[in-house]
Amino acid sequence: MKGDIGMTPLRIVHISYDWYRFDPLVRRLAEAARARGHLVDVICLRHGAEPPYEECNGVSVYRVPLDRGFGQPLPVTVLGWLRFLLLAAWMVTRLHFRKRYDVVQVHNMPDFLVFAALVPRLFGARVILEVQDASPELMAVKVRGRLRRLAKTLAILQERLSTLFADHVITVGWPFEEVLLRRGVPRHKLSVILNSPDPRYFPPSRRARFPATEEDGDFILMYHGTMAERHGLDIALRALALALPAAPRLRLDLLGRGEQIPFLRSLAEELGISDRVTFRETCTVDKVADFIAHGDVGIIPYRCDGFMDLLLPTKAYEFAWLHRPIIAADTKAIRSMFRPESVMLCEPENPLSFAAAFVTLYHHPEKRAQLIENAAQDFEPFRWESMSERYNELLERLCGHPRSTAAVAISQQIGSHRPRS
Structure with missing residues (x-):
């Protein structure tokens, strides 16, 4: 079989401690390589009644007989990781x-x-480690009390050994790139590939x-993704409770999973706003666009805790691409992607700041339109077509395959980007 690249296709396998149909990053990368003509497998968790083997858009998906939970104690989580490590190692071998x-x-x-x-x-085989989350910073947030320092130290050690073992490291944003460089990953061994839609x-x-008007019914704020304290x-x-008196048509729709x-x-019951908040179960990647399309403004109310301020959320790209204005916590990661005039920035962990932003965008459609235009301009160089070519x-x-002229040009364009101050 010959792929679009005019050479013998590569054989690639992804290993992910997640459910394939619910993991946008793994699915995008796998399908990008398959579209190039490469042969792609995925080894992942099995969710519910999913079959042990399935072909999804040309990608062969092998599921180990193991599921995952959320909000579990760290020892239980680590045990799940170790079990998956053994099962995945056996299957990939x-x-x-x-x-x-x-x-x-x-x-x-x-x-x-x-x-x-x-x-x-x-x-x-060549080995790539995809760093979607910076483990030491995340462990410092998740583990509390006297074990926090030990957990972070062990996380740094396993990260260091893992990046040394890998032939190359991919990460999903410039703040994580800076952290990995500081911790000793050589620049030539590190690439940034954004998780663009x-x-x-x-x-x-x-x-x-x-832009929504008074006749359009509810004015919908939306969030999709993990629901944990750090989010x-x-x-x-x-x-929302503070903003409703000044913006009575506001509603908040939440989609996702989490403890x-x-x-x-x-x-929501305590605040008396349960009738203005909707919870929806998590959905597969191909249904997320339907959720975004039904709303008016996307929100990203992350805390600044040493980890979340480094996290460049996929939902920000999705909101920008589908032309939804964004209200977000003012974090280093958000500023690395968007100009201040492209996103309604709020003081992290300050409900009054977010309430003011909700009311402003509720009453000013022209402000929403300007944010949409600016964010779309910021995102344009990082569209998925460029990211998939880079990958x-x-x-x-x-x-050892030769680089195409187009790939070189895209690599130089993306490589020249540096985070905004």
Whole structure:
């Protein structure tokens, strides 16, 4: 079989401690390589009644007999990681002797899953570690009390060993890149590939309608993704309660999974706004655009806790691409992507600041339109077409294939970007 690149296709396998249909990053990268003509497998968790094997848009998905939970104690989480490490290592080793992979790409958390690729690496496969989250900073947030320092120290150690083992490291934003460089990952071994929305799942036809008016019914604020304390949704609920007297048509729609959902439901009742807050179950990647299309303003109320201020959220790209104005906590990560005039920036962990932003955009459609235009301009150089080309160029370079002229141009364009101050 020959791919679009006019050469023998690469054989690639992704390993992810998540559910494939719910993981936008793994799915985008896998399908980008498959569209290039490469042969792509994924080893992941099995969710509910999913089959052990399935082909999804040309990608072969192998599911281990293990699911995951949320909000579990750290020892239980680590035990789940170790079980998956063993199961994934066994499966990728078996598949490697049958398929002879060129690339094994492992997605954290945790970083040490990269050692599942030990046998394929010994037999010549190149290994990529995808750092979606900076483990030490996340452990410092998740672990409380006397164990926090120990957890962060162990997280730094396993991150260091994992990045040393990998042939290349990919991360999803410039703040994480800076952290990894400081911790010793060589620049030549590190690439930034943003988790931009794939137009196949986020078609431009779903972009914003005309700004909502009084006749349009509810004015919908929306958030989709993980719901944990660090994501600040309790701040959004308190802000909604403060804003409703001045903006009575406001509603907040939440879609996702996470351990804080019971608390958020209780808080909405306590604040007397449960009739203005809707909780929706998490959905597959191809349904997220429907959720964004139904709303008026996207919100990102993250806390600044040493981790979240480094996190460049995928939802920010999706809001910008589908022309929804954004209200976000004023973090280093958000400023690395957008100008202040492109996003309604709020003081982190301050419900009054968010409430003021809710009311401002509720009453000023011209402000919403300007934010949409500015954010779209900021995002334009980082569209998925550029990111997927950069990713495929990396795969081919690691495996000794020549670089195309187009790939070189895109790599130089993206590489010249530096975070905004």
